[in-house]
Amino acid sequence: MFNVRIHGRGGQGVVTAAEMLSVAAFDMGLHAQAFPTFGSERTGAPVVAFCRIHERPITFHEPISHPDALVIQDATLLHQVPLLDGVAARTYLLVNTSRPLAELGIDELVSSLDPGRVVTLPATELARDRLHRPLPNTALLGALAALTGIVSLDAVQRAIGERFAGALALPNMEVAALAHEHVMATRGDRTGA
Amino acid sequence: MTTQELKLYQVGTYAAGNRLLPVEDRSVQSCPDRSNAITSGHRACQGCGEVLGARYVLDAAMRATDGNMVTVNATGCLEVFSTPYPESSWQVPWLHSLFGNAPAVASGVAAALRASGRQDTRVVAQAGDGGTVDIGLGALSGMFERDDDVLFVCYDNQGYMNTGVQRSGATPGAARTSTTAALGPTPGNAFGQGKNLPLIAMAHEIPYVATATVANLRDLEDKVTRAMSMRGARYLHVLVPCPLGWGSAAHDTIRVARLATESGIFPLFEAERGVVTAVSPIRHRVPVDDYLRLQGRYAHLFGDHPRPDLVARIQADADRAIARFGLLGDTDTDTDATPGTEAR
Amino acid sequence: MARAVARCRPQVVAAYPISPQTHIVEGLSDLVRTGALERCDFMLVESEFGAMSACIGASAAGVRSYTATASQGILFMAEALFNASGLGLPIVMTVANRAIGAPINIWNDHSDAMAMRDSGWIQLFAASNQEAVDLHVQAFAIAEQLSLPVMVCMDGFVLTHAVEEVEVPDQPDVDAFLPSFVPRQVLDPADPVSIGAMVGPEAFAEVKYLMHATHLRALDEVPRVAADFAERFGRGGPGLVSPYRTEDADVVVVALGSVLGSLREVVDELRHSGTRVGVLGITCFRPWPTEAVRAALVGASRVIVVERAFAVGAGSIVGQSTRLAVAGTSTRVYDVVAGLGGRPVTRASLRGLVDDVLADRIDADRLHFLDLHTAVVEAELARAGPD
Numbered sequence: 001m002f003n004v005r006i007h008g009r010g011g012q013g014v015v016t017a018a019e020m021l022s023v024a025a026f027d028m029g030l031h032a033q034a035f036p037t038f039g040s041e042r043t044g045a046p047v048v049a050f051c052r053i054h055e056r057p058i059t060f061h062e063p064i065s066h067p068d069a070l071v072i073q074d075a076t077l078l079h080q081v082p083l084l085d086g087v088a089a090r091t092y093l094l095v096n097t098s099r100p101l102a103e104l105g106i107d108e109l110v111s112s113l114d115p116g117r118v119v120t121l122p123a124t125e126l127a128r129d130r131l132h133r134p135l136p137n138t139a140l141l142g143a144l145a146a147l148t149g150i151v152s153l154d155a156v157q158r159a160i161g162e163r164f165a166g167a168l169a170l171p172n173m174e175v176a177a178l179a180h181e182h183v184m185a186t187r188g189d190r191t192g193a
Numbered sequence: 194m195t196t197q198e199l200k201l202y203q204v205g206t207y208a209a210g211n212r213l214l215p216v217e218d219r220s221v222q223s224c225p226d227r228s229n230a231i232t233s234g235h236r237a238c239q240g241c242g243e244v245l246g247a248r249y250v251l252d253a254a255m256r257a258t259d260g261n262m263v264t265v266n267a268t269g270c271l272e273v274f275s276t277p278y279p280e281s282s283w284q285v286p287w288l289h290s291l292f293g294n295a296p297a298v299a300s301g302v303a304a305a306l307r308a309s310g311r312q313d314t315r316v317v318a319q320a321g322d323g324g325t326v327d328i329g330l331g332a333l334s335g336m337f338e339r340d341d342d343v344l345f346v347c348y349d350n351q352g353y354m355n356t357g358v359q360r361s362g363a364t365p366g367a368a369r370t371s372t373t374a375a376l377g378p379t380p381g382n383a384f385g386q387g388k389n390l391p392l393i394a395m396a397h398e399i400p401y402v403a404t405a406t407v408a409n410l411r412d413l414e415d416k417v418t419r420a421m422s423m424r425g426a427r428y429l430h431v432l433v434p435c436p437l438g439w440g441s442a443a444h445d446t447i448r449v450a451r452l453a454t455e456s457g458i459f460p461l462f463e464a465e466r467g468v469v470t471a472v473s474p475i476r477h478r479v480p481v482d483d484y485l486r487l488q489g490r491y492a493h494l495f496g497d498h499p500r501p502d503l504v505a506r507i508q509a510d511a512d513r514a515i516a517r518f519g520l521l522g523d524t525d526t527d528t529d530a531t532p533g534t535e536a537r
Numbered sequence: 538m539a540r541a542v543a544r545c546r547p548q549v550v551a552a553y554p555i556s557p558q559t560h561i562v563e564g565l566s567d568l569v570r571t572g573a574l575e576r577c578d579f580m581l582v583e584s585e586f587g588a589m590s591a592c593i594g595a596s597a598a599g600v601r602s603y604t605a606t607a608s609q610g611i612l613f614m615a616e617a618l619f620n621a622s623g624l625g626l627p628i629v630m631t632v633a634n635r636a637i638g639a640p641i642n643i644w645n646d647h648s649d650a651m652a653m654r655d656s657g658w659i660q661l662f663a664a665s666n667q668e669a670v671d672l673h674v675q676a677f678a679i680a681e682q683l684s685l686p687v688m689v690c691m692d693g694f695v696l697t698h699a700v701e702e703v704e705v706p707d708q709p710d711v712d713a714f715l716p717s718f719v720p721r722q723v724l725d726p727a728d729p730v731s732i733g734a735m736v737g738p739e740a741f742a743e744v745k746y747l748m749h750a751t752h753l754r755a756l757d758e759v760p761r762v763a764a765d766f767a768e769r770f771g772r773g774g775p776g777l778v779s780p781y782r783t784e785d786a787d788v789v790v791v792a793l794g795s796v797l798g799s800l801r802e803v804v805d806e807l808r809h810s811g812t813r814v815g816v817l818g819i820t821c822f823r824p825w826p827t828e829a830v831r832a833a834l835v836g837a838s839r840v841i842v843v844e845r846a847f848a849v850g851a852g853s854i855v856g857q858s859t860r861l862a863v864a865g866t867s868t869r870v871y872d873v874v875a876g877l878g879g880r881p882v883t884r885a886s887l888r889g890l891v892d893d894v895l896a897d898r899i900d901a902d903r904l905h906f907l908d909l910h911t912a913v914v915e916a917e918l919a920r921a922g923p924d
Contacts, residue, residue, distance in 0.1 A: 019700045026702055035699040057702075059665070059798035061695045062883045263724040265594060266733075276734035286724040288597045289733030290620050294590035297582060301549060301594025301602070302724060304578035308548040309600050314726055332590065335583030 001054040002150045003064040006140075007083045008073030011043040013137035017071070018049035020141055020163050024155035025053040033058045046081045053150055067091055069148050071140055073123075075104060089114050092148050096136045098122035119147050119183050130175045131168075142176030146183035153180045195232065195284075196225060221253045221414050228255035228284060230264075235282040236274035240443025242407045242433030242450060243271055243348040247319060249407070250346050250431065251285060253414040257421035258315045264288070265302060265316065267295035267324030270355040271348065293328035295320045296336035299343040307342070315421060316342065322349040322363035326388045330362075337397035340425040344417070347390060347428070350435035358438040362388045365458075366510070367503045368490045370438070375493035384506060391464075394428040398467040401427040406459060407434070408451035412473065416463065432459045440489020452484035457511035460518040474522030475515065481508045538631070538697070539564025541670040543574040544711040545629075545677045547603040549595035551580045551588035556643050557693035558605040558633035565603075585610035589617035589628075596626035597732055599723035601677065603628070607693055608635035611649045615656070618686075622657025622748070624733060625721060627680035627687070629673065630658075634794065634845070635693040636878040644879020645693040646845040647794065650822075651854050657748060659687040659755055660823040664779070664797040666696050666703045671772060672820075674706060677715055678762045683751055684721045690822075692795040692845075694879065706770055714769050752824040759821050777826035779818035780833040782808060786815030788891060789837040791830070791859055793819045796843060796875070796882050803887045814891060819855065830862035841871045841894055843887070843907070852904045871899055875907035882907065 004021060008014035015036040022034035036049040050064045065085070069092040077083055078095075087093070089112060095101075097120050101110060110118050121143045123136030141156045157173040164172050221227055230251035237244040254262055263286040266272045272289045275282040290298045299318035306314050320329055325347035336343060352370050353359040360370040366384035369375040373382040394402045400423045405413040413431060420427040434441060434449040441449050453459040454473070458481060461473035482504060485491040494500045515521060538561045542550075550569070552562035568574040578595075582588045585606050592602040606614060611632060621628050632650050636642040650660055661676060663669035669691040676687040691697060706714075722730050736744055756777065763774030781801050783789050790800050797818040807814045817833045819826075834840055840863060842856040853872030860870055871894050876882040886908050893899045 022700045031702065033699055033701050035694070060802050060884060061692075061699065061795045061798060062881045065883075261726045263598070263726060272733075273735055276731055278734040278736040278740055281731035281734055283731045284729055286726055286729045287731045287733075288594065288724055289731075290590060290593050290624070291616055294586060294593070294617060297587040297590030298594035298597075300580065300582070300587075301551065301591030301596075302598040303594075304549045304580050304591065305595035305598035305600040305602070308576055308578040308595075309598075310576075331583055332587050335587055338583075339581070 001052060001058070002068045002148070003066065004051040004053070004069045004071065004144070004150075005064045005067035006049045006051070006071040006073060007077055007081070008047055008137075009043075009077070010045045010047050012047075012073050013135050014047045014073055015049045016163065017073070017137035017141055018051040020137075020156070020159040021051045021144070021151065022053070023159035023162060024141070024145075024151040025051075027155040027158050028151055030055060031057050033061075035061070037063060046077055069094065069144060069150070071144060072096060073136055073140060075099070078104060078106060084109055087113075091117065092144075093118045094140060094144055094147055095120045096123040096140055098125050116187060119143060119186055121179055121182060123179060126175055126178060130178070131171050138172040139175045139179040142179035143183045145176075146180045146187070153177060156180075196229065220411055221256050222249060222410065224256075227252045228260060230255055230285045231275060231282045232284055233282075234280070236277060237270070238435075238437055238443070240436040240446045241270075242435060242446045243321070243350060244274070245446070246348050246407045246413065246431045246433045247271055249410050249413050250319070250417050250429070251317065253417035254315070254317050254344065254421050255285065257418045261313055262286075262315045262317060263302060265290070265295050265299040265318040267318075267320030267329060268292035268355075269321040269324055271319060271321065273355055292324055294332055295324055296329055296332040296343070296345055299345065300336045300339065300341040303342045312342070316344070318343050318345045320345070320347055321355070322347060322351060323353045323361045325349070326362040326390045330388075334393075334397065337394060337399050337426045337428070340399060342424050342426070344420045344427045344429060347430045348433045349430055350433050350438060352435070352438050354435045354438040363390070365507075367494060367500075367507060369493060370490070379503075380493045380500070381490070381503075391428070391430045391462075394430075395464045395467045397426070399426040399428060400424070401463070401465055402430075403428075403463040404430045404432070404459065404461050406432040406450040406454055406461070408447045408454065409461065409473070412461065419463070438490070440492065441487050445487050449484065449487050452479060452487065455479045456481045456484045457515035457520055458484060458507070460514050460520055462518055469518065472518045472520060475520045478515075478521065481511050538666075538669060538673070539568060540705045541673050542603055542631070543568045544706060544708055545603075545674060545715055546574070546577070546601065546712075547629075548576060548600035549578050549580060549592065549602045551582050551591040551595075551602070551604045553582050553585050553588045553606070553610065555585070555607050555610040557635060557645075557697045558607045558610075558631060560697070561605045561631055561633070585614040586617055589614035589621060589630075592628045592630075593617060593621050593624065593626055596621070596628050596720070597624065597724055599718070599720040599725070601681075601718045602626075603630065605631035605633065607633040608637055608643070608649045611653055612637065615653060618653055618656040618658060621686045625684040625751075627677075627684050627718070629676045629680055630686070630688045631673070632688050632690045633693040633697045634690050642878040645695050646877045646879070647690070648846045648877075650688065650690045651846040653688075654823055654854070657685070657752075658823065659683075659685055659752070659759070659821070661687065661689050661759075661821055662793040662819065663689060663691040663696065664775070664795060664818055664820070666691070666699060666701050667772070668775065668820075669696060670703050670705060671766060671770070671774060674711055674715065675762045675766050675774060678765075679755065679758055681718055682758055682762070683755055685751055685755065690794065695795045704772070710769060714766065755821075755824050756826055756828075775818065775820040777821040777829040778833060779820055781816040781818070783815030783817055783833045783837070785813055786837055787813040788839045788841065788894065789815045789817050789834055790841045790843055790887075790891070791817045791819060791834075791855065792843040793822060793855065794845065796845070796887075799882060799884045799887055800843070803884050803891065806888065807891060812891070812895070822855070825858045825861070827858075827862050830859060834859075834863055834868065837868055839869050839871065839894055839901075841873060841890065843873045843875050843882070843890070845874075845876045847872075847874045847904060869901035871901050871905065872903065873905045873907055880908060
């Protein structure tokens with residue numbers, strides 16, 4: 001079972017991201033379950049969503065306390081809410097930021113992770129550039145696919161196509177592909193280094 | 194259909210005798226094959242204004258719909274006295290659910306008829322003033338704003354008579370009820386409170402709003418007929434004296450109702466889409482004293498310790514209503530004779 | 538869920554927003570507007586009381602009626618719920634189970650449905666989204682067969698907001714399974730009836746007795762419909778109860794709703810380590826299936842009832858009913874409240890609970906709160922206690 005936890009703010013498509021990830025997993029013949037910790041939150045408030053992916057049907061329902069991958073859609077949350085709870089050495093960490101990793105103030109945590117587990121991506125900038133809207137979720141899904149390999153870029157793109165109507169689908173699929181490429185390149189660098 | 198012999202006394206009215214009219218102008222009630230929607234044997238009190246009003250309303254609606262009609266009833270006197278299981282006075286399809294939900298139930302019936310292609314079947318809902326202006330108001334407002342195809346009829350006897358004459362949002366100032374006793378410095382119900390539901394209904398700009406009383410039964414029938422000629426949410430507010438709650442003589446029900454209109458206390462009018470289209474002018478204006486003195490609920494205004502100040506206040510309210518609706522027939526509001534007014 | 542309900546072809550849907558049921562009626566609204574659900578009147582009413590009242594009117598006028606609610610909403614329609622069952626109107630309602638305030642809380646527990654357990658409605662609890670879909674189709678069949686209203690309860694957020702794979706039955710199959718609604722009595726100008734008459738002391742008890750008798754008939758009808766459903770759709774309908782590894786179990790955990798999935802996992806793990814434990818899911822809570830529960834609990838020396846609600850000042854709700862089923866045996870019953878107001882009920886906690894019961898760290902017959910922050914309540918009790 002692969003457990004993904006996504007943190008962000010209301011309005012950033014956090015819940016949609018978890019749902020699209022589950023659809024991508026269905027697409028690959030896997031079983032999946034996506035759900036939010038909904039509250040009475042409004043736009044801008046911290047939001048968490050989860051996605052479990054498994055080869056067999058998932059029968060239980062509980063939040064993910066020990067994620068295999070943690071997606072931070074909004075790095076400004078890093079020091080405000082306990083985003084990093086339950087992170088282990090093997091946890092993948094994907095952070096949406098245009099700043100260098102060292103500036104995020106999570107050096108201690110990063111150093112405790114296995115090599116190649118952390119990737120940053122300026123997903124908001126990418127989205128703003130390509131979609132003209134600061135919605136980082138589809139870029140992050142592309143990046144997550146590259147980082148973890150749990151779903152393929154194809155599957156992510158098909159999930160995006162299913163979710164977004166008409167004119168929105170293609171640019172979002174494109175953004176996912178760009179992000180995927182970016183992470184593959186970054187990881188390639190690391191592997192090379 | 195069973196019929197019954199009907200005794201029609203018209204004492205002190207200004208209506209033309211029915212038998213003198215051409216057949217097509219005669220009242221629904223005078224017709225031997227009227228539907229008799231609520232038949233005899235029910236447990237209403239002697240002199241009950243509500244059951245009289247209900248019979249005229251439903252028979253007129255039955256005629257207007259050619260018998261293709263269902264009714265919804267709120268909890269209250271009308272429901273209790275008409276259906277002591279295993280008996281029922283209703284010769285129309287009749288559904289009673291709760292006190293506060295008759296408008297919503299009626300909306301549901303109308304929706305079901307629409308969804309199943311039976312729009313020819315019409316819906317009439319009935320409630321007392323408690324079920325209309327108080328506990329049912331939210332549901333009624335919903336029915337109005339959705340413009341559901343229902344005629345909602347309020348039989349207003351100005352209090353919770355079924356439970357023992359408590360004050361409702363339709364109880365007038367100074368009236369004694371079991372929760373507004375004739376005690377203290379301002380005996381009876383407070384002034385300046387309560388709701389004028391016809392005006393609230395008009396504010397929803399529904400197709401049709403009208404007021405009527407059981408003293409003007411032809412007018413009542415006409416207004417029902419007019420209402421049933423329209424679609425959408427329609428509201429009819431009928432003043433129905435309650436001998437028990439008002440402390441009036443059973444044989445005075447019609448007279449009390451007539452004095453309510455002739456004194457200006459209860460204006461008769463019609464409105465379409467929020468605009469008054471017709472009023473019934475007062476023929477012989479009377480002081481409110483004449484109306485009040487017939488009712489025990491106002492006895493504390495007269496007698497040993499009279500309260501002319503409170504009577505004057507009631508008179509002032511009546512004068513305001515007369516001016517507001519142009520009930521003396523001398524203003525523009527009194528438009529040309531339209532069906533459903535006594536002005537014809 | 539909306540699509541599953543739409544396949545049942547309701548003709549009047551009354552909607553009033555409350556989290557977490559709202560997206561079900563939103564979905565139905567779309568289906569009506571696009572024409573995917575034909576001949577359906579989608580009513581936007583002014584309250585839950587109005588929603589249930591509209592369903593009462595629609596059902597009495599002879600059409601299949603549906604609404605959904607939760608939490609405060611079901612309380613607000615309480616009066617109408619008793620009316621719908623008393624009038625024998627086969628309305629189906631989804632309850633997206635949510636806590637009841639104060640304090641206000643929008644998250645999941647079963648306080649709402651449990652507060653209405655004696656409203657005369659049949660109450661079915663779904664353990665998963667697939668079950669919720671299937672139970673809705675069955676609910677209309679049960680309701681119309683018995684002329685009783687049915688509520689399908691599904692855990693708010695936990696199920697309602699989870700994206701999972703669900704097979705929605707095909708329209709032709711649902712049509713074949715669920716024939717057109719033939720009302721027992723209907724408002725019809727051609728044949729006037731009075732519905733909702735006042736019944737006095739001379740007949741009221743008899744009317745209520747007959748209602749009880751109809752509920753007891755539901756104990757046959759619910760499994761029959763479940764079996765029919767399973768035959769047509771190839772998925773096991775749970776019927777009244779769903780026992781899991783209870784045959785030789787020494788300890789059986791009784792529960793309702795989505796926690797059953799976690800419990801089955803825990804049971805598998807504990808079985809692996811040699812503990813003879815099983816789970817009994819209660820699908821049909823009203824009517825209470827005493828015999829079916831007894832059959833599943835026979836042989837267990839300990840029964841742990843895990844429920845997402847309780848009767849304040851009295852104790853366990855499901856536990857009390859469970860005791861009926863083990864009456865006269867030496868089986869000990871442990872009453873456990875879990876998951877109130879959206880607190881997750883984790884597998885780890887459930888494992889710990891079974892361990893605690895086996896090690897006698899928890900008393901039988903005494904209400905136990907799972908994962909309670911004891912320090913908080915003890916400090917408060919000490920502060921508020923007698924001087």
